[in-house]
Amino acid sequence: MFICGFISVDTFKIVGRSSINDIMNPLQSDMMSSTGKTIRLGRILHPERRRAAVVAFDHGLHLGVIPGVLNPGQVLEDLAQAGADAFLVAPGIARAYASVFSGRGAPGLILRLDWTNRWREPDMLGSEEGRGRMIAGVDDAARLGADAVLAYMFLGYQEPEAEARQVEEVARVARSCENLGIGCIIEPMARGLRVGDNPYRPELIALGARVACELGADVLKTDYSGDAASFRQVVQAAFRPILIAGGPRTPTLRGALEMVAGALQAGARGMFIGRNVFQAPNPSRMMGVLRSMIHEGLDVEAALSTLE
Numbered sequence: 001m002f003i004c005g006f007i008s009v010d011t012f013k014i015v016g017r018s019s020i021n022d023i024m025n026p027l028q029s030d031m032m033s034s035t036g037k038t039i040r041l042g043r044i045l046h047p048e049r050r051r052a053a054v055v056a057f058d059h060g061l062h063l064g065v066i067p068g069v070l071n072p073g074q075v076l077e078d079l080a081q082a083g084a085d086a087f088l089v090a091p092g093i094a095r096a097y098a099s100v101f102s103g104r105g106a107p108g109l110i111l112r113l114d115w116t117n118r119w120r121e122p123d124m125l126g127s128e129e130g131r132g133r134m135i136a137g138v139d140d141a142a143r144l145g146a147d148a149v150l151a152y153m154f155l156g157y158q159e160p161e162a163e164a165r166q167v168e169e170v171a172r173v174a175r176s177c178e179n180l181g182i183g184c185i186i187e188p189m190a191r192g193l194r195v196g197d198n199p200y201r202p203e204l205i206a207l208g209a210r211v212a213c214e215l216g217a218d219v220l221k222t223d224y225s226g227d228a229a230s231f232r233q234v235v236q237a238a239f240r241p242i243l244i245a246g247g248p249r250t251p252t253l254r255g256a257l258e259m260v261a262g263a264l265q266a267g268a269r270g271m272f273i274g275r276n277v278f279q280a281p282n283p284s285r286m287m288g289v290l291r292s293m294i295h296e297g298l299d300v301e302a303a304l305s306t307l308e
Contacts, residue, residue, distance in 0.1 A: 036181020040147035041218060043108040044086040044183065045269065046295065050241055052085045053291040056274035058112040061090040061135075062119050068278035075278055076100045080107045082287035086147065088112055088272060091136045094144045101145065110185060111136060111146040113173065118154075118191065129157060129193055134169060138176035148183030149173065150221065155208050156192030156199075163192070167215065174216030186217035187245070199223065202230040206237035213240050221245055221272050228262040235267035242268045249275040253307060257300045260293050270294045282307075 045052045057076065060069050068075065076087060076097055086108030087100070094101070094111055101109040118130025132152060141149045153170045157163045170186055177184035188208025190199045202225040209220050217240055224244040225231045235242060244263045250256040256276045263271065273290055280286040289306050292298040298306075 034181070037177070037183055037218065040108075040181070041183040043147045044110065045219070045241060046085070049295065050269055051294050052243060052270040053083065053287070053294045054086045054088060054108075054110065054243060054270065054272045055079050055084045055277060055287070056088045056246065056272040057093065057278070058088050058090050059274060060093075061112060061115055062117070064120075064124070066275075068275065068283070073097050073100070075283070078284050079277065079287050082284040083291040084287060085270075085291075086110055088150055090115075091140065091144065094146065098145070108147040109145060110148045110150050110183075111141040111144060113137070113141070113149050113151045114169075116152060129162075130154075130191075138173060138180055138182055141182055142180050146182065148185050148219070149177065150185040150187060153186050153188040153208060153212055153215075154191050155188065155204075155211070156190045156195035158193040167211070170212065170217075171215050177218070178216065183218050184216060185219045185221055186212035186215065187221040188212045189223060200225050202233040205231075206234045209234055209238040209242065213238050219243060219269075223247070224259055224263055226262075228265040231263060231266035231268070241270075243270045243272050244268050246271055246273045246276045249279050254300065254304060257289075257293070257303050260290060261300050264294065 044054065057069070057072070059066055072093055077100060080100055084107050088110040090112045094109060101107060113134055113136050114132055115135045116130050116132035117125065117127050118132065120126030138149055151170060151173050153166050155163055174184045188211060190204040190208060195204065200223050205223050205225055209222055212220055220238055220240055220242045222234060222242055222244060225234060244259070250259065260271055271290065271294065277283050277286050277290065285307060289298065289303045293303055
């Protein structure tokens with residue numbers, strides 16, 4: 001009896017061709033979704049270096065109007081020309097400025113799937129622990145032509161059930177990404193009332209990173225612990241590429257550059273760069289320098305001399 005894969009010739013005779021197709025289609029679907037992820041993530045992460053300089057431009061969704069976001073189309077076009085590998089945007093931006101993401105050599109598109117009021121100050125109607133909701137699904141991302149989706153995973157809520165709901169939502173997103181062949185990027189953050197005064201402790205970042213990997217993330221967006229030595233603990237905990245979050249604009253230019261250099265030294269694969277780029281005195285030049293650090297190994301002193 002000749003065996004082909006898992007299906008024998010005798011089995012083929014018994015079940016017939018249509019049944020064989022029913023057996024094989026799930027296998028073909030898995031292969032196609034895996035191929036889709038490879039192609040789409042290759043538009044974000046360099047296929048060989050597995051590094052990326054991504055611009056986070058979803059701030060308007062969470063914070064409203066802040067410096068640097070008043071002219072979205074111009075910002076996207078300028079930073080794309082300056083070398084951004086991809087952009088993280090909300091659904092409305094993706095629809096309104098689709099031309100930025102189309103054509104040969106265009107940057108990758110990462111769609112933000114969720115909203116939160118956690119980052120707003122009290123006088124701007126913020127909330128202590130914050131509330132969040134899914135605002136789009138992976139199927140919406142597919143229709144918009146996205147290469148990947150991104151969602152938060154907050155850990156440390158006072159109410160354990162709130163954390164459980166977050167994990168359930170992230171798991172659902174990861175399964176949908178598997179089915180549709182779209183990259184799954186998770187942003188784990190220790191931010192609840194049980195976290196304490198320092199959410200940047202490496203053990204907390206590592207906790208979130210590992211949980212996100214186990215749930216099915218392809219790439220992680222994480223906080224930076226502050227130095228390369230402690231951040232290695234995070235990189236070692238994860239078995240997926242990590243891109244650090246840039247966070248608020250740093251007080252000094254050197255601070256932003258040292259953050260990137262330290263993360264790369266620890267094993268991170270790049271960065272989601274937001275306010276440190278689009279609020280910089282010269283956003284395009286800053287974008288180009290950060291890209292050179294991530295992809296070409298430009299050091300901090302050389303980067304400073306280019307910018308100053």
